Every structure is written in C-alpha cells, then in structure tokens.
Amino acid sequence: MPSYRVTMTIGALRPGSAAPAVMPLAAQAAKELTTVEASELTIVAGAPRVIVRYTAEDAELAAQIGAHTAAVTGTVAEVRTWMVTQRVDGRWRGVAE
Numbered sequence: 456m457p458s459y460r461v462t463m464t465i466g467a468l469r470p471g472s473a474a475p476a477v478m479p480l481a482a483q484a485a486k487e488l489t490t491v492e493a494s495e496l497t498i499v500a501g502a503p504r505v506i507v508r509y510t511a512e513d514a515e516l517a518a519q520i521g522a523h524t525a526a527v528t529g530t531v532a533e534v535r536t537w538m539v540t541q542r543v544d545g546r547w548r549g550v551a552e
Contacts, residue, residue, distance in 0.1 A: 461521035466533030484527035
C-alpha cells in the first residue's frame with residue numbers, strides 16, 4: 456500500500472493546550488482512519504513541523520486523511536500550513552494541501 460505523509464507547520468497553541476500533546480494528537484487523528492507508520496517533530500526556520508506518515512489506498516483517500524489530521528491538530532494548535540505528499544521512487548511528491 457502506498458505511503459503518504461501530512462506535514463503541518465504549527466503556530467500558536469490554543470488556550471489550555473500543552474506543546475507535548477500536539478504530535479501524539481496528530482498521530483492519533485490519522486490512526487483513527489488508517490495505519491500510521493511514523494510521526495515526528497522537526498524545526499524548520501524556527502517553526503515547528505509535525506509530520507505523520509501513514510498508508511492509504513490512493514491519493515484521494517490520503518488527502519482526506521491529511522485534512523482530518525490537520526483539522527484535529529487545529530483544535531490544540533494553529534496549523535499555519537499543511538501538505539500531503541506521497542512516496543514515489545524514493546522521493547516525496549505533493550498530493551494535496
């Protein structure tokens with residue numbers, strides 16, 4: 456099954472939310488709909504990015520999973536941008552945002 460990932464640039468936390476809760480919540484949101492392969496937090500140009508890698512049957516379903524993951528993550532933190540990419544021939548290629 457193809458591998459996809461949603462990459463979210465995270466902004467301010469919502470009132471009452473804690474930073475350590477953001478990444479596990481994002482992974483759990485994707486896990487509600489599919490198999491999660493990995494999740495990680497990176498810092499790029501001073502901004503935190505949460506990446507959740509998962510499987511999906513096709514790009515349309517992968518985009519829906521990415522949108523769901525971003526929406527759920529948005530309940531605890533501002534999601535400034537998000538993008539879904541697919542692993543093709545060893546490279547990540549854009550699917551949806």
